[in-house]
Amino acid sequence: MRFILASASPRRLSLLKQIHVTPDDVIPAEINEDPILGEVPRPHALRLASEKCAVIAAREPDSVVLAADTVVGVGRRILPKAETPEQALECLKRLTGRAHQVYTGIAIYSPNKGLQSRVVETRLKFKTLSPQEIEYYLASEEWHGKAGGYGIQGYAEAFIQKLSGSYSNVVGLPLTETRHYLLEHGVITP
Numbered sequence: 001m002r003f004i005l006a007s008a009s010p011r012r013l014s015l016l017k018q019i020h021v022t023p024d025d026v027i028p029a030e031i032n033e034d035p036i037l038g039e040v041p042r043p044h045a046l047r048l049a050s051e052k053c054a055v056i057a058a059r060e061p062d063s064v065v066l067a068a069d070t071v072v073g074v075g076r077r078i079l080p081k082a083e084t085p086e087q088a089l090e091c092l093k094r095l096t097g098r099a100h101q102v103y104t105g106i107a108i109y110s111p112n113k114g115l116q117s118r119v120v121e122t123r124l125k126f127k128t129l130s131p132q133e134i135e136y137y138l139a140s141e142e143w144h145g146k147a148g149g150y151g152i153q154g155y156a157e158a159f160i161q162k163l164s165g166s167y168s169n170v171v172g173l174p175l176t177e178t179r180h181y182l183l184e185h186g187v188i189t190p
């Protein structure tokens with residue numbers, strides 16, 4: 001059956017390829033990613049992944065569709081996906097010297113099984129960043145388009161003192177759980 005990755009993220013595509021899965025098509029889902037008033041990180045990630053999946057499944061009901069959403073939380077607070085240096089700075093000020101959580105919601109649809117979704121959590125801790133380190137990182141632009149204003153797969157890995165859970169989950173797709181879903185929905189065989 002045709003398998004569609006509903007994502008604009010090049011990182012999600014390369015994580016899938018890392019487990020030897022190449023989608024037949026990549027179709028980004030355009031949805032409103034603003035949190036609902038009072039929404040906390042975990043349900044936010046689940047809702048957005050499910051919405052992305054449902055939007056593409058409605059257009060492609062005979063295919064298998066996979067979508068995901070990655071959210072950085074500091075307790076109940078959702079950090080933005082940094083699009084400007086100001087947003088990235090705001091994120092880094094919240095993360096410096098503190099523990100935070102990365103939640104990736106994954107959602108899969110197939111005609112036989114319908115839509116299934118879940119959230120995977122990774123816990124991390126940042127070192128205390130000096131003003132010079134923050135300035136240097138902001139100039140790198142590596143934060144651009146990333147949840148929480150950093151990318152663990154680049155320079156910012158040097159800021160991580162502790163990580164508990166899945167690494168690929170932080171980059172955008174938890175590979176153990178994703179592979180499990182792909183098996184269940186018949187995209188791959190054991």
Ligand SMILES: Cc1cn([C@H]2C[C@H](O)[C@@H](COP(=O)(O)OP(=O)(O)OP(=O)(O)O)O2)c(=O)[nH]c1=O
Nearest residue numbers: 007008009069070146147150151152170171172
């Ligand atoms: C925390 C963190 C996030 N990210 C990325 C993963 C996601 O691409 C992005 C969060 O935004 P998402 O909205 O999850 O994904 P996206 O907009 O890039 O793509 P799409 O919605 O079409 O699937 O942040 C990293 O690459 N490294 C990190 O360390």
